[in-house]
Amino acid sequence: MVRTPCCDKTGLRKGTWTAEEDRKLTAYVTRYGSWNWRQLPKFAGLARCGKSCRLRWLNYLRPNIKRGNYSKEEEETIIRLRESLGNRWSAIAAELPGRTDNEVKNHWHTTLKKRFKRKSSPTSTPDYGKDKNGDREKEGTKLNNDANRLVISSPNPPLILESSPSSPQPASSDQNSSITADNNTVESSRLGLVSDDNLFEAYEGNEADSGSFWTEPFFPDSSYKWSDMWAEFPFLDGEILYPFGFCDLEGFNL
DNA sequence: AATAAGGGCAACCGCCTGTTC
């Protein structure tokens, strides 16, 4: 079977995401959900492959991602599950709330694999709780490669964020429209999507509730006034196209 | 201080699977 490329490669950016791209993607997915990753970049005003957008969202921008140091329990879980499941990173990550398969995979290859080998050796013990740089990653904060990127890890339970009550519910999901977020990251703040502009309102919730958000189909909220979006995302300045222009828009408040 | 080496992690690539028509 001849497969079409996931996207037209011409003119698409690759490599590290910029803060502006992050803002656009976050704003779009937060508001409209991931109704179609392949089409999404076009509507979100991004010169990126849809798969790249998906990966960026799932592994980095998604609000309930836990970042930073792994606990001893988490590392033991990874090692134990890998022994039983093999390299099924997504299955392993599913047992670690807030961790992504990519992150778990990276952590295994960069850290745990070595520890595991040493642990297997009868003369050595694993050095849990200490990375290769000793205490390089201080408790609570971590400076990432990107100077603009400050990630804060915290032992607090994750928060679930949802759109401001004053604005329509994001047409994104099941539990419907609530998205989960973690106060471990200040990424959203960096993106200018929280706090001052009141786009998100944090509240506590059951993390398990967020699970299907990412898998449920996206249904547009018929009550939403699309034009209100520009007021909420002034920085986008009209760069995002309305989705569903090709759909039955009956009931939409365009 | 300069450079090399090593390591962490974000992102890409290509294949697989599930769904729709």
Added chain:
DNA sequence: GGAACAGGCGGTTGCCCTTAT
């Protein structure tokens, strides 16, 4: 039943930072 498509997954790469020399 099969083609086309989208999403998911794991392997791998390459950039950039830290540490060692």
